[in-house]
Amino acid sequence: MKKRFVPLSFLMLLLATTLTLYAEELQSLRGNTPLSEESMPAENKPWAKDSEPIARNYVQQPPLIPHLVEGYVVNIKFNKCMSCHSWTNYQQNRATKISQTHFKDRDGNDLATVSPRRYFCTQCHVPQVNAEALIENTFKPVEAVSQ
Amino acid sequence: MKTSFKVLVLGFIIGVMFWGGFNWTLELTNTESFCISCHEMKENVYMEYQNTIHYNNRSGVRATCPDCHVPKEWLYKIKRKIQASNELYHKVLGTIDTPEKFEAKRLELALHEWQRMKSADSRECRNCHDEESMDYTKQGRRAIYAHSEEAKKTDKTCIDCHKGIAHSLPANWEQAAKDAGL
Numbered sequence: 001m002k003k004r005f006v007p008l009s010f011l012m013l014l015l016a017t018t019l020t021l022y023a024e025e026l027q028s029l030r031g032n033t034p035l036s037e038e039s040m041p042a043e044n045k046p047w048a049k050d051s052e053p054i055a056r057n058y059v060q061q062p063p064l065i066p067h068l069v070e071g072y073v074v075n076i077k078f079n080k081c082m083s084c085h086s087w088t089n090y091q092q093n094r095a096t097k098i099s100q101t102h103f104k105d106r107d108g109n110d111l112a113t114v115s116p117r118r119y120f121c122t123q124c125h126v127p128q129v130n131a132e133a134l135i136e137n138t139f140k141p142v143e144a145v146s147q
Numbered sequence: 148m149k150t151s152f153k154v155l156v157l158g159f160i161i162g163v164m165f166w167g168g169f170n171w172t173l174e175l176t177n178t179e180s181f182c183i184s185c186h187e188m189k190e191n192v193y194m195e196y197q198n199t200i201h202y203n204n205r206s207g208v209r210a211t212c213p214d215c216h217v218p219k220e221w222l223y224k225i226k227r228k229i230q231a232s233n234e235l236y237h238k239v240l241g242t243i244d245t246p247e248k249f250e251a252k253r254l255e256l257a258l259h260e261w262q263r264m265k266s267a268d269s270r271e272c273r274n275c276h277d278e279e280s281m282d283y284t285k286q287g288r289r290a291i292y293a294h295s296e297e298a299k300k301t302d303k304t305c306i307d308c309h310k311g312i313a314h315s316l317p318a319n320w321e322q323a324a325k326d327a328g329l
Contacts, residue, residue: 050287067289071199077318078311084289094292 045129053096054128058141062124063096069127074120081121082114173228179211185238188212191249195314202313215271215313216260223270254317261306261329269305276305 033039050067072080082098083089090097102118103111175181183189193212196202201210218224243249243256264271283295293308310316310324317323 050289052288067287073311073315075315078316078320083321092297093289095289 045131048128048130057139059145065122065125065127067127069122074122079114079119079121173224176228177213177217179213182212187238187243187249191243191246192314199313210275210313214274218267218270219274223267253315254320254323257310257314257317257320258323258327258329261310261324262327264306265304265329272305272309 029042030039047068047070048066052066054064054066056063069081074080084093084095085098087097089095098114102114105111105115106117183193196212201215217227237243241248243252281294283291286294297303298308307329310320310329
């Protein structure tokens, strides 16, 4: 009984130390401020202004939005993005046209209009702010399919 | 001689009072608070408008209801005000007194307003947005193209492209606008 207790307590101590160390590294968006105090609000970063299309970082990345989309309405009656990016409008507005893949439903049927699962553009396509990444990463796309 | 002078002065005073009172009342109906004193306006279009740049923006300069919907020049203003008596009539009838009724009428109402804007060469937009003072080089690349090349080439007016900037667009508006030549 006593013999089994020693390694168990050792393990628990090890676990506790690791967790404490890990917890110090981890920071939530509000930093180390306790819940009872008010944290400093994050700096307000304005959306990036209109620019040329932004190159993709990896194959099949949904292209990023290189312009402001503030106030753009996408609802059951109207999709503001489509007023420039639809096949009927893209040439006049010199915009990128919506990919044909967006007309397929989940069963692979081709639809006459944008598939409901692709209708809400900003679920995948997002505008950018000029900010550093919150968490650094070393991701590199596979060379064979990168530009 | 003395009496006719008195009549003239009296007439002048009455004239000033009448004209002043008329204009005062007219201006009273030309305020946002007057517009949204009706629930039809307050609960539909006013709510939508609050999310747009003409209500909420960095500098706090606002365009209120009459800035866009009532002409500033006197003759055009009076014409629009006389037409507005039709709106009073429909207020009494309750034509759009529920959100559902309003939604059913939205396309028709929007087409009226687009037609009015287009036939006046977007006069009310231009009260603030002066083409001569518009510096294209300070605009985004999409706006530069649309304002300098596209608009000039096709002789377009503001409302041709800028529909639904202050209120929600009706369903199928694109086809309806095309059919109406707007």
